[in-house]
Amino acid sequence: MNIVVCVSHTPDTATKIVVGADGKTIDPKGVKFIPNPYDEFAVEEGLRRRDSGTLTLLCVGDDSAKETLRWGLAVGADKAVLIKDAQRNDSFSVANSLAEAIKGLSPDLVLVGRQSIDYDSAQVGPMLAELLDLPVVSFVTSFQINGTTLIAERDVEGGKEVVETTLPCIITAQKGLNEPRYPKLPDIMKAKAKPIEERPAASTPDRTRTIGMRLPEKKQGGKILEFSPENVRELVRLLHEEAKVI
Amino acid sequence: MTILAYIEQRGGQLKKNAFETITAARNLAASTGGKFSALLVGDGVAGLASQLAPYGAADVIVVEDARLAQFSSGAVSTAIAAVAVAESANVVLISNTLHGKDLAPRVAVKLSAGLVPDCVGLDINDGNVVATRPVFAGKARVDVAVTTPNKVFSLRPNVFTATAVEGVSAAARSASVNFGEKDFATRVVETKLNTGKKDVAEADVIVSGGRGFKGPENFNLVENLAEAFGGAVGASRAVVDAGWRPHSEQVGQTGKTVSPSLYVACAISGAVQHLAGMSSSKYIVAINKDKDAPIFGVADYGIIGDVFEVLPALTQEVNALHGK
Ligand SMILES: Cc1cc2nc3c(=O)[nH]c(=O)nc-3n(C[C@H](O)[C@H](O)[C@H](O)COP(=O)(O)OP(=O)(O)OC[C@H]3O[C@@H](n4cnc5c(N)ncnc54)[C@H](O)[C@@H]3O)c2cc1C
Ligand SMILES: Cc1cc2nc3c(=O)[nH]c(=O)nc-3n(C[C@H](O)[C@H](O)[C@H](O)COP(=O)(O)OP(=O)(O)OC[C@H]3O[C@@H](n4cnc5c(N)ncnc54)[C@H](O)[C@@H]3O)c2cc1C
Numbered sequence: 001m002n003i004v005v006c007v008s009h010t011p012d013t014a015t016k017i018v019v020g021a022d023g024k025t026i027d028p029k030g031v032k033f034i035p036n037p038y039d040e041f042a043v044e045e046g047l048r049r050r051d052s053g054t055l056t057l058l059c060v061g062d063d064s065a066k067e068t069l070r071w072g073l074a075v076g077a078d079k080a081v082l083i084k085d086a087q088r089n090d091s092f093s094v095a096n097s098l099a100e101a102i103k104g105l106s107p108d109l110v111l112v113g114r115q116s117i118d119y120d121s122a123q124v125g126p127m128l129a130e131l132l133d134l135p136v137v138s139f140v141t142s143f144q145i146n147g148t149t150l151i152a153e154r155d156v157e158g159g160k161e162v163v164e165t166t167l168p169c170i171i172t173a174q175k176g177l178n179e180p181r182y183p184k185l186p187d188i189m190k191a192k193a194k195p196i197e198e199r200p201a202a203s204t205p206d207r208t209r210t211i212g213m214r215l216p217e218k219k220q221g222g223k224i225l226e227f228s229p230e231n232v233r234e235l236v237r238l239l240h241e242e243a244k245v246i
Numbered sequence: 247m248t249i250l251a252y253i254e255q256r257g258g259q260l261k262k263n264a265f266e267t268i269t270a271a272r273n274l275a276a277s278t279g280g281k282f283s284a285l286l287v288g289d290g291v292a293g294l295a296s297q298l299a300p301y302g303a304a305d306v307i308v309v310e311d312a313r314l315a316q317f318s319s320g321a322v323s324t325a326i327a328a329v330a331v332a333e334s335a336n337v338v339l340i341s342n343t344l345h346g347k348d349l350a351p352r353v354a355v356k357l358s359a360g361l362v363p364d365c366v367g368l369d370i371n372d373g374n375v376v377a378t379r380p381v382f383a384g385k386a387r388v389d390v391a392v393t394t395p396n397k398v399f400s401l402r403p404n405v406f407t408a409t410a411v412e413g414v415s416a417a418a419r420s421a422s423v424n425f426g427e428k429d430f431a432t433r434v435v436e437t438k439l440n441t442g443k444k445d446v447a448e449a450d451v452i453v454s455g456g457r458g459f460k461g462p463e464n465f466n467l468v469e470n471l472a473e474a475f476g477g478a479v480g481a482s483r484a485v486v487d488a489g490w491r492p493h494s495e496q497v498g499q500t501g502k503t504v505s506p507s508l509y510v511a512c513a514i515s516g517a518v519q520h521l522a523g524m525s526s527s528k529y530i531v532a533i534n535k536d537k538d539a540p541i542f543g544v545a546d547y548g549i550i551g552d553v554f555e556v557l558p559a560l561t562q563e564v565n566a567l568h569g570k
Binding site for chain 2: 011013014015016017019024026037038090091092117118119120121122123124125126127129130131133135136137138139151154155156157158159160161162163164165166169175176206207208209210211212213214215216218219222223224225226227229231232233235236238239240243245246
């Protein structure tokens, strides 16, 4: 099966966010970037389903994103394509660049993560479905393929839905889909020598404009009490009379 | 501004987010001198229109089709986009639930509209909507404008407060949509709901437990407190990874994003990835034996103490308040 996996190069989850000088985005100084954690599930699934087919990685980003593509090659992807975009664009623009590249590859299956942990949009998968006219199943925790029929379990509030569709289609990977493997040191070395193809971005203009970025207001003076039976009673009183939540 | 508020229903039932979406649409319409309609899509859902009237929905558009008895993101997004075009709506509001996450991006592409997902605020500046949304796991917020004539906003559940208005009666009218076969390319063949358990994503009160409970056998303390509050049980990733609790209960960056009225974090340190999932809760209570635990930094109220002592006492006090 020929598979495309879209991987995003995102700031580490533990990154401390500092607003940049333009007041609209983060200050990239000292920020460590990693492969988007959900995309690790997508890549792992691609590796398990590929058989004799080709697994191609696509990433929209600047040269620094090659690091994430090299990680993907080290865990076993066959090909890696950097869709070069020096600028940070919105999800629609990213989805367009990905869709253009995917059209030329005609994969049987496109795997993306449930969301990219930078802007946390969870948009690219369903947008690709529209742009490529393919079915999409999101937040998938397991799936089976029989011929061209795909049956997936996906998360919904309060449980799971079992969804049936046909290949080719798009799956967005949720935690629980698999246990991603780690790259081995010799493979990391070998991946350094593997070629990374480059192609230009789709240059679709953004449809959103960031006006400003700010850090959330810090909570002022929480009422923190030492444990005692009286203070437990006081907490219940505060929740009931002050916060009025119980 | 002409606003279309998509009203989510599951199996013919409305959830709280339906009233939040209507209220947000009504407020936007009021502050721009615009108008709004509500949209119900499904099979046999017209009867729900009367439940929307108390929140100010005078005009309810209904799209019904037997094939919509089961959710299909293709068909429902086609219906929303078709109605938006027919009604010349230039703003579409959708709740950012798991179904909404499938719908909003598709509707946006169909309408050539810009989309701001997961909004926690909608304001008007010079007649334009400015949406606020958390990014980087809630560590920052951005204010975003949509630059296209058509605009889609998805709203984080539990954040927009639903408020009722007097004297509105709903008139339902049906709209027909020409579906293609491709609109039903995905079919929900089965829904497996966790019986008898409240989902953290929908609960108004959540009591979450962390590694400090030492083992799954001690989670009855968390369950008892959750029950006293009438809430749901949540968990940190440490506890889920250890196999003490199911992933469906995990709150945080790789779990669920929740914003209940009350979030009680018990023996949870407050790692950034955990805060990512719960920091937009209205009130946060932390219970931890370490006074320097980061969770106290986001807490409105807290008790420094041992959960094995605090939880039974707290459960008893809450039950006493409720006369139990
Ligand atoms: C420093 C920084 C600044 C940014 N500034 C802005 C900004 O000003 N405005 C703005 O709108 N966005 C900005 N972004 C977000 C970024 O440009 C894209 O929007 C992001 O790559 C897509 O994020 P998303 O949350 O929409 O993806 P989602 O829809 O959440 O991603 C879902 C899946 O799509 C795939 N995917 C997502 N992005 C890519 C990619 N780039 N390449 C390959 N696959 C991908 C992955 O499989 C991912 O799991 C910024 C990001 C960073 C790190
Ligand atoms: C990519 C990535 C994604 C992640 N996603 C998530 C996520 O979605 N959700 C999540 O929760 N985490 C997530 N994490 C993990 C996160 O970093 C923390 O490791 C995790 O939240 C810790 O769980 P904890 O607070 O239960 O345990 P700990 O950090 O071990 O904290 C236990 C706390 O209990 C207190 N304690 C101990 N005994 C008692 C007692 N008897 N009484 C009172 N207090 C006591 C301690 O003082 C301590 O503060 C993620 C990490 C990564 C790298």
